[in-house]
Every structure is written in structure tokens, then in C-alpha cells.
Amino acid sequence: MGETIQSVERAAAILRLLASGSRQLGVAELATAMGLPKGTLHGILRTLVHVGFVEQDRASGKYRLGATLLALGGSYLDLNELRARSLNWADGLAGRSRESVWIGTLHEGQVLVIHHVFRPDNSMQVLQVGAHLPAHATALGKVLLASDPYTDPARPLAACTPRTLTEAAALEAELDLVRTQGWACDLEELEEGEVSIAAPIKDHGVVVGAIGIRGAIERLTADGDPQMELVSYVRDAARAISRDLAR
Numbered sequence: 001m002g003e004t005i006q007s008v009e010r011a012a013a014i015l016r017l018l019a020s021g022s023r024q025l026g027v028a029e030l031a032t033a034m035g036l037p038k039g040t041l042h043g044i045l046r047t048l049v050h051v052g053f054v055e056q057d058r059a060s061g062k063y064r065l066g067a068t069l070l071a072l073g074g075s076y077l078d079l080n081e082l083r084a085r086s087l088n089w090a091d092g093l094a095g096r097s098r099e100s101v102w103i104g105t106l107h108e109g110q111v112l113v114i115h116h117v118f119r120p121d122n123s124m125q126v127l128q129v130g131a132h133l134p135a136h137a138t139a140l141g142k143v144l145l146a147s148d149p150y151t152d153p154a155r156p157l158a159a160c161t162p163r164t165l166t167e168a169a170a171l172e173a174e175l176d177l178v179r180t181q182g183w184a185c186d187l188e189e190l191e192e193g194e195v196s197i198a199a200p201i202k203d204h205g206v207v208v209g210a211i212g213i214r215g216a217i218e219r220l221t222a223d224g225d226p227q228m229e230l231v232s233y234v235r236d237a238a239r240a241i242s243r244d245l246a247r
Contacts (some may be wrong), residue, residue: 139198
């Protein structure tokens with residue numbers, strides 16, 4: 001392997017750190033994590049800010065991933081490709097769970113539904129492809145918000161039902177749980193009597209979408225909690241799609 005450029009390697013390491021969990025990091029935190037002098041980091045950060053890959057919060061002075069980098073990441077995986085790679089697995093999940101399957105991505109702070117498989121029965125159903133759902137009130141949205149460095153839990157949160165999370169602290173605690181357990185649910189938070197369960201779809205470790213099921217509370221829960229068998233079905237489908245994307 002040929003020689004590498006040290007400054008580029010360090011810049012890449014900074015971007016990885018900013019994308020690895022905490023939404024914002026200060027110079028001292030970055031310096032400690034990378035084992036570099038603050039002066040060296042300042043120079044790299046100034047360059048990353050200049051090209052739009054990193055932004056600095058004026059109030060805290062901390063750094064976060066920039067809008068230019070987000071736009072580049074968004075173009076990495078075309079939504080049509082995500083949908084195409086997910087079709088068979090979504091059909092399989094509908095068959096196993098006997099519930100409707102939804103696949104979504106974040107778009108302007110909401111969940112954009114890019115694929116919808118009807119529940120495999122004879123009930124009347126309406127195709128939801130293209131619909132926008134409130135991210136804080138859906139399992140799909142919670143999965144996506146938990147991995148989004150631009151999530152702002154302090155923004156106003158509208159109540160869809162009496163069980164919708166509308167407090168910033170409650171939503172942040174919920175997103176922490178999602179990050180820990182690797183899946184999310186909403187229990188009558190979008191519509192009364194309905195529950196959804198979702199898990200992240202990843203492309204080489206980066207969350208690019210979410211897949212989930214939605215159905216009646218009496219079918220998807222037991223003693224007030226999501227049925228873990230259904231959770232395992234959703235996570236299996238998400239992992240399978242992620243493996244396909246990584247090939």
C-alpha cells in the first residue's frame with residue numbers, strides 16, 4: 001500500500017468521531033479522543049468548516065457534521081435502490097408477521113414512506129407510499145432520529161394521541177433506548193389502537209432507512225409490551241437488507 005496523507009487521515013478520523021454517537025464535540029474532546037494537540041486540530045477543523053463538512057455551534061463552540069457532508073451522504077444511496085433492495089425482504093416480513101410493512105427515510109424532519117406492503121388478508125387498506133409521518137410519533141421515525149446527527153429534541157413536538165411523546169427529555173430518553181436496543185416501537189403514539197415496531201437499515205454501518213410493521217395493539221403486543229417474536233422478525237429483515245446493501 002502506498003503512502004497516505006496524514007492530514008486527510010486525521011480529517012477522516014474527526015468526521016468518524018462526529019458521526020459516532022454524540023451530536024456535538026468540543027476541541028478538548030476531539031483532542032483527547034485522537035491524541036493530538038489542540039492547535040493541530042484547530043487547523044483541520046477550520047478547513048472542514050470552510051468546505052462545509054463540519055459546522056461549529058456558535059453558542060457552545062462545539063462541532064458537528066455539516067450540511068454539505070449530509071448532502072453527499074444522501075446522494076450515496078438512491079432511494080430507488082434502497083426500495084429495490086428491500087422488496088423481497090419486505091414481502092417476506094409481511095408473510096411472517098401477518099402485518100403491513102413500511103420502509104421509510106428521513107425527509108425534512110419527517111418520515112417519507114418509500115415502500116408499503118399490505119397486510120396479507122382481505123381487509124381494506126390504503127397505499128401509503130409517499131406519505132409523510134411525524135418522526136417522533138412512529139417507530140420508523142425514532143429509529144431514524146436516533147442515528148441522525150441533526151436531531152433536535154428541543155423542537156416543538158405535536159401530540160397525535162394522548163400517548164405521543166411531546167417533551168424533549170422524554171424523546172431523548174426514548175432515542176437513547178433505541179440506540180441501545182437496536183429497535184424502536186410506538187404504542188398508540190401515532191394512532192390510538194395501533195402499534196408499530198421498526199429497526200434500522202444500514203449501508204456499510206450507516207443508517208440509510210428503517211423497516212417496520214404496523215398493526216392493531218391486540219395483535220402486536222402482549223401485556224402492554226411489543227411481542228418479542230415480532231421484534232425479531234423486523235430485526236431479521238433489517239439485517240438482511242443491510243447485508244444486501246453492503247455487497
